[in-house]
Amino acid sequence: MYRQPGSIQRPSRIPILRLAAVLILATMAACTPVKEYQKNRINDSEMGLSNRKVEKNELNFQSYREGSSGANGGKTGGGCGCN
Amino acid sequence: MKKICLTVVGLYLLLLHAFSQSTTGDTATYKPKKLKLDEVNLVSSYYTQTGDHSAIRGGIGSEKVTDLANGLEFKFIGFDAKQRKNTLTAGIGVDHHTAASQAWISKTGASRRTDGLRLYPSLDWTRENEKKGTSFSLGAYYSNEFNYHSLGLNIGITQKTHNNGEFGFKASAYFDQVKLILPSEFEPAGAYGVGNNGEERHPDYGSSSRQTYTGSFSFSQVINTRLQGTVLLDLVEQNGYLGLPFHRVYFTDGTDSIEKLPSNRFKLPLGLRLNYFLGDRFILRSYYRYYTDSWGLHSHTAGLEVPVKITPFFSISPFYRYYTQTAVKYFAPYEQHTKTDGHFTSNYSLSAFSSSFFGTGLRIAPPKGILGGLSTMEIRYGHYTQTTDLVSDIISLNLSFK
Numbered sequence: 001m002y003r004q005p006g007s008i009q010r011p012s013r014i015p016i017l018r019l020a021a022v023l024i025l026a027t028m029a030a031c032t033p034v035k036e037y038q039k040n041r042i043n044d045s046e047m048g049l050s051n052r053k054v055e056k057n058e059l060n061f062q063s064y065r066e067g068s069s070g071a072n073g074g075k076t077g078g079g080c081g082c083n
Numbered sequence: 084m085k086k087i088c089l090t091v092v093g094l095y096l097l098l099l100h101a102f103s104q105s106t107t108g109d110t111a112t113y114k115p116k117k118l119k120l121d122e123v124n125l126v127s128s129y130y131t132q133t134g135d136h137s138a139i140r141g142g143i144g145s146e147k148v149t150d151l152a153n154g155l156e157f158k159f160i161g162f163d164a165k166q167r168k169n170t171l172t173a174g175i176g177v178d179h180h181t182a183a184s185q186a187w188i189s190k191t192g193a194s195r196r197t198d199g200l201r202l203y204p205s206l207d208w209t210r211e212n213e214k215k216g217t218s219f220s221l222g223a224y225y226s227n228e229f230n231y232h233s234l235g236l237n238i239g240i241t242q243k244t245h246n247n248g249e250f251g252f253k254a255s256a257y258f259d260q261v262k263l264i265l266p267s268e269f270e271p272a273g274a275y276g277v278g279n280n281g282e283e284r285h286p287d288y289g290s291s292s293r294q295t296y297t298g299s300f301s302f303s304q305v306i307n308t309r310l311q312g313t314v315l316l317d318l319v320e321q322n323g324y325l326g327l328p329f330h331r332v333y334f335t336d337g338t339d340s341i342e343k344l345p346s347n348r349f350k351l352p353l354g355l356r357l358n359y360f361l362g363d364r365f366i367l368r369s370y371y372r373y374y375t376d377s378w379g380l381h382s383h384t385a386g387l388e389v390p391v392k393i394t395p396f397f398s399i400s401p402f403y404r405y406y407t408q409t410a411v412k413y414f415a416p417y418e419q420h421t422k423t424d425g426h427f428t429s430n431y432s433l434s435a436f437s438s439s440f441f442g443t444g445l446r447i448a449p450p451k452g453i454l455g456g457l458s459t460m461e462i463r464y465g466h467y468t469q470t471t472d473l474v475s476d477i478i479s480l481n482l483s484f485k
Contacts, residue, residue: 031305042360049358072354
């Protein structure tokens with residue numbers, strides 16, 4: 001099919017979504033039951049799965065100095081990054 | 084006698100049963116707790132950068148930038164009559180930056196405005212039902228600077244599973260306005276200058292809009308007593324004016340124009356985070372992301388941070404992050420574009436490059452706090468290099484008061 005120069009070609013979502021599903025299923029299959037009283041290491045403040053507050057401005061500058069962003073639990077839009 | 088004994092025992096058991104029933108009034112008498120200030124966070128950063136590929140000059144010239152960012156966040160927690168936890172977080176941020184390249188909005192490098200201020204308040208509310216393992220959240224964000232305004236709204240839900248897992252979904256929308264500040268050669272003669280009273284004179288700027296819509300999916304899981312992970316997937320759609328009006332592009336014949344990019348971009352990042360507690364002192368925090376978008380940019384990001392617990396309340400966290408990306412279809416360096424190109428940019432953040440970011444962090448969080456109300460103190464320094472010759476440093480401080 002002829003495609004006009006400069007037209008937008010959307011990336012196929014299917015392989016990425018499949019990969020996400022496989023990762024989720026693999027993670028679920030690998031897990032063993034963990035009781036509340038066994039979570040002293042999991043609940044350690046440095047085991048958290050979200051970004052630390054002290055990293056906030058690092059993520060900000062990286063999203064402006066690099067062409068990609070997202071999938072890190074942070075902001076996905078808004079802001080200029082003009083400078 | 085035997086009958087009497089059995090009757091007494093039976094009555095005793097009945098009495099016990101009756102009393103055990105009468106003590107189950109906890110939920111009926113539960114009193115809601117009003118929102119109360121639980122935590123205050125102060126995050127400050129100083130960022131400095133050098134480079135020689137300024138987008139304002141079409142891919143050449145100084146990219147020297149400094150930025151001082153300060154953010155203050157107040158977190159309030161309360162419980163309603165149904166024992167649901169309500170968290171209200173109000174934040175305010177102020178950044179002050181200087182950028183050498185801004186002087187070159189004027190063709191002669193004579194623009195007087197080389198610094199700027201950005202103000203960004205935010206408000207988030209979360210209602211968590213611990214019995215059902217669900218939460219619901221709403222958030223709003225606003226950012227204002229001289230040439231840019233942004234309003235963001237989001238709504239989110241989470242659901243815990245029976246096996247230490249949690250699914251999350253968040254929908255966000257950002258509505259931005261870009262002031263159309265053009266390079267001086269594209270404005271009428273005499274539009275820029277100094278007025279009779281010494282004030283800066285500039286043309287009446289118009290503005291253009293940009294919208295970003297995001298669906299963020301997450302799944303986190305405790306895998307065993309030492310390992311947990313999360314899978315993050317964002318679907319991002321951007322529409323509107325996606326370039327910046329003062330970014331120049333120089334063509335092969337030496338003439339220039341402003342960057343021209345498509346008015347639509349679809350982004351698809353997929354991230355994976357795994358954290359492992361090794362022995363009693365080491366934690367491995369790993370992150371990987373694959374990213375692709377409709378402009379032809381693909382990237383990989385891999386990061387590892389290793390907090391080492393010197394004591395249970397003091398840790399040192401060295402980290403390293405590697406990043407690599409391909410260029411968008413519309414990028415070419417200074418004087419490499421031809422006028423027949425449909426879209427063009429010489430912004431090096433959209434070029435092909437790789438980068439390294441490394442540094443270390445310190446975290447102190449003694450159980451009795453530091454100097455009274457201060458509960459946690461974190462300091463983090465990072466050094467960043469790109470193969471485009473851009474080099475930057477950032478130092479951040481987080482003070483948490485409880």
